[in-house]
Amino acid sequence: MELKRTIKYESDRVKGFGREVMSVPGCEQLEHCIQCGTCSGLCPLSIFMDYTPRQVMELTRSDFKTEVLRSTTIWLCASCYACTVECPKQIRITDIMYELKQRAIHEGFYPKRFPIPVLAQEFYKMSHKRGRVTENFLATIMFLKTDILAALGMWRLGLNLLRRGRFPLKLEGIKRKSELERMMAVVDKLSIDALNNGHQTGGNGGRQHGAH
């Protein structure tokens, strides 16, 4: 029988983390959480999560940053918004999950070869670079980066898709890629400015894209 220490000390908290999340537009209502569990009760995926959505809300509010950003919960959220529309305190739980995912990616808080953040980032890169996403290429890249064996297991699906004309062999893209690049550069510059002005506080440094 393996014994596990479950106590939490005050030093385990990253003080200010909860406040920081609650200051993001859309996440403010978290302060009103009464831990009723409606979110977990409705979440179709809560049965696979290490912490239920309700627990993630409380851990976030109580500054347990590491526990939250390492949890499987934030990645299992499929953004169906069932919790958000039913929350009796109108907490936008899905949006908070997005916020936590962003923080986990930017601060490198997830296991290597964990497919969900890899997919998110590959999606990000592809749509950023090409302006559009070609799903089968995206999936292939993801499998190559995470689990080549799984990719082998998917060959039948690929073949079936190909046979039905649902597996494009050419990467899609927009015409004015440079236009999109310029637009994104503006956002990058603004967020770096904001960083320098100290708007982004706490944590292990600010937002850096593509952390691995």
Next chain:
Amino acid sequence: MENETPPTSGNGSWSPRIIAFFCNWCTYTAADLAGVSRLKYAANTRTIRLMCSGRVDPQFILEAFAKGADGVLIGGCHPNDCHYAEGNYKMLRRFQLLKRMLKDLGIAEERFRLEWISAAEGEKVKSVINDMVKKITALGPLDLPGKVADWDREMTEPAPAVESAPVETEVAHA
């Protein structure tokens, strides 16, 4: 000198002074509720309690501006909720007339405001006052007494010699 110095513009310490006329039944009670609920709002209003917003005489408003108020706020019960049946409607009529008149006097409309605030709306007292203070701060001091003094001077002091001479000759010709 005491803490409260007369508001002055330019040195950054100026903040507006707003006279508020609140009806006893709704808005004054709402302001009491804001207090009991410990809501926090800007300290720029000074409230005068009246039994009904219908009691607000246009002269009160003019007097307030003339004595240096930067804004005047009137609070009454919501339409159909007046404790005296329809005093608030009477105020509304006066308010609309007065607003036009004040505009002609060069007083921006943000400085003169009528709000329906029920006894339950402590939150609204806070938001209305904060909003009004924000808007008037952006406008800067009104300083009607100063302006009136200027006008008085223009009316009474002899006009500058250069301009007065031709006028006199014109009169002489006529």
Next chain:
Amino acid sequence: MKYSYFPGCSLKGTGRAYEESLLPVLKVLGVELEELDDWNCCGATAYMAVDEVKACVMASRNLAIAEKAGHKELLAPCSACYLVLNKTKHYLHESPVVEAVVQKALRQANLTYSGNTPVRHPLDLLVNNVGIEEIKKHVKHPLKGLKIAPYYGCQIVRPYATFDDQYNPTTMDRLLEAIGCTMVTYPLKTRCCGGSLTGTLPEPGLLCSYILLKEAITRGADVIATVCPLCQFNLDCYRDKMKGKWGHETIPDPRNKDARVPVGPHLDIPVVFFTQLIGLAFGLSEKELGLQRGFAPMRKPACAQRQSAAA
């Protein structure tokens, strides 16, 4: 009325059949579409997990191009695109800070965003603009007796219930009833299909999809009708895996109440886009409607057979 049309990436790839059926159906109904010039990825959900502001910039580039195109409204058939575009509109409305960033970025492309172009879903358009009565006029082969499990998925009713009821949406029910179908009671109309999890974490993702298929079968549906390319993909393309995992589970026999049968063979229930069903009723060919692209394809003869059996 002419609409700007935002197909989104899926409708050019795995969800081709949606576009293939949507366009001819709208053509029959006289709705004109103009594909958005050089549209880009909507910003979708995976993008939001990385950088919400950039996702907003991507979405608003599309919105701004639509405004420039001059049509009053933008049609977005994919649920994820529909939500992301609408969410961006809400977000920009709520947060002046984000809006300022977006406007600044848009200026790089000589675009501006005013927020005046509503984003519409084809269901909304068909029911509220074209109208059920008009659609009925074009029905040549009513799909009489075809029992449908209407599956709406999450993102067209949550978090914004813009054109339908959040708990019990009925626009698709009404449309499909108009072309002769029968709706089975389907309590999972808006339950999550697992989204992109089916590809990343098959265990929970597939379970979500499997629950939807199984319930449709238990309720006696012949066909599942969907409105979203990802839902369709999830329900349609992983049957082999589901059969392997859960095919041995039993359900009450739809024909004999007291007996139980394994669910496996029943999992081959066709999963189609609602537009494909409408197209069939309009007399369009299977091929035109992309029906051959389904893993468990529903062919017109199958439906005709049912009709004769019912008769």
Next chain:
Amino acid sequence: MDKVNGNHDVRIGFYVCNCGTNIAAMVDVQAVAKYVAALPNVVVSRDYKYMCSDPGQELIQKDIKEFGLNRIVVAACSPLLHEHTFRSAVEAGGLNPFFFHMVNIREHDSWVHTDRDEATAKAKALARAGIRRVARHRALEVKKVPVHPDVLVVGGGIAGIHAALTLAKSGKKVYLVEREPSIGGHMAKFDKTFPTLDCAACILTPKMSEVGAHENITLWSYSEVVKMDGYVGNFKVTVRRKPRYVLEDLCTGCQECISHCVYKEPKFPDAFNEHLGKRKPVYIPFPQATPQVVLIDPEVCLNFRRGVLTDKCKKPCVEACGDRKAIDFKQKEELKEIKVGTIIVATGFKTFDVGRMPQYGYGRYPNVYTALEVERLVNASGPTAGDVLLRDGHHPKSIGIIHCVGSRDKNTNRWCSRVCCMYSMKLAHLLKEHTEAEIYNFYIDIRAPGKGYEEFYDKLLEEGVHFIRGRVGEVTDWAFIPEEEGKLVIRVEDTLAGVVRRIPVDMVVLATGLEPHADAQNVRRLFNMSCGTEGFFLERHPKLAPVNTFTDGIFLAGCCQSPKDIPDSVAQAGAAAAEALVLIDTGHIEQEPNTAYVVEAECSGCKSCIPLCPYTAISLLPDKKKAYINEALCKGCGTCVAACPSGSIVQNLFEDAEIFSEIDGLLEPTSV
């Protein structure tokens, strides 16, 4: 500039209250006192810990004598709270009570600001204005108005019943007006009451009969108040009595008419039984109904067609009634006008409309019930005679009770309804007793803060009722595994265990919250009251005047003020009755002398004030061609004063000169 400067007769005493630290923490009270001391005509200026305390009041009285003060200003809390206290103190000190002015530096200053300098500056300005104003005050006489000894109680639930009986027993005449055909309210529908499990009917019925029989109570059921005029002590109220088509005085309650109705079987949904049972077109709401008088529903009676008399039925009911001749199909609604001195509003609540939360499946799944339906279902005189038979014909083996339906939810009602936890536990106990089913309570927090309530919770735990801390997201009927087939499935997070559970049950009970009546806003206007944000009637002070309203002479009792249980409703009804008795036994009320009068010499007789007055208090004296204000009718709003073009109308307590000096005082630069 300062017109007051020269007035050496005015000697003002100024007192600034610390209110413990409530004021002193944010306002530098000593600085305020020091500042005011230097203002013209101020003779004494002090700060004191609690001005409203006896020593505080005595301080004022002592100073009046010692320094010959003739005006008093107190800067403290809201005048709505303590103006009366200080006026009395001033009067006891030998001054006219209206030589007093109160400045609000707590609710309007120290409690709402965060910068001590700003708050102190504001307090000084407010105090200065008060000093300027009080110098203008004149001596006024309090007007005494007699109080009519009769009382109107609106609403015949347990609160109204208790208030009416209390007053009647002390010899006062009471009109009890109830909208429904019988008094009893929600309590009459309950089976048992928590936590003692007294049978609701057993404790309520005697009180109902007492009301029906009491010589001092005029009971008007099936009636509504439609109009109220007048003021404290002298209200004029119009009551509409809806036609029952049965003459109350002649009906003996024998119910022969019901058994002889052409409808042999009850056919129409019975509202008293929450539509679970049926009744005939002629009916009595429930066996213990008070008054024991039947009524006829014109919407379904064959003798009417959509409410209009057709005389198409052969009327066996009339025949059965025979010589008593109590049935009168031609009965019309009646308007009654009464005079009362005080009014107690006890109009109660309505339960939350579960249709607003479709996720719980009410209406879609037959075995989902509201709590009130279950009250009838477990009641021995209910539609199933106490047998818990579900709508689908089965007896439940497992039951889920969902708490907080329409409570603590920003999407519906934000407030806690206070009684649901307890009544859910009561229903759990009763259902267990009736069915021996497995019972699950799904709760967010158990709120059992009453006498014997926690013990009741303990008892339930002992009985093996399950308590799962988690708010239910939805109730569905789809099965994930075979054990769930044919059941209602509740998926919930057991938040204490930290796991998500799926629980199949046969019956779901929704513990609906309490909310204001749909027409509460109309009732509020009718009686000139206020509503809080939730829509419940607003009490004058949440702690110190919980049964008073902002309109003198009108009191609140029961759930129309906020959700409460039976003991609290009864206690509040008693308090409201006591407040009414105070007024009645005093015999008169003192009215604020804030009426207006015309200075004849300045009136031009333009008549512009006359149409402005909502109370028709102003008329034109025909001989003098001057306006005249009837002081008895004037309510003191001051609208005419503000509108008079010649400034010839004066409002006592709010004279132009007083307000101008207040404005001047507020805006005068603070320089010492």
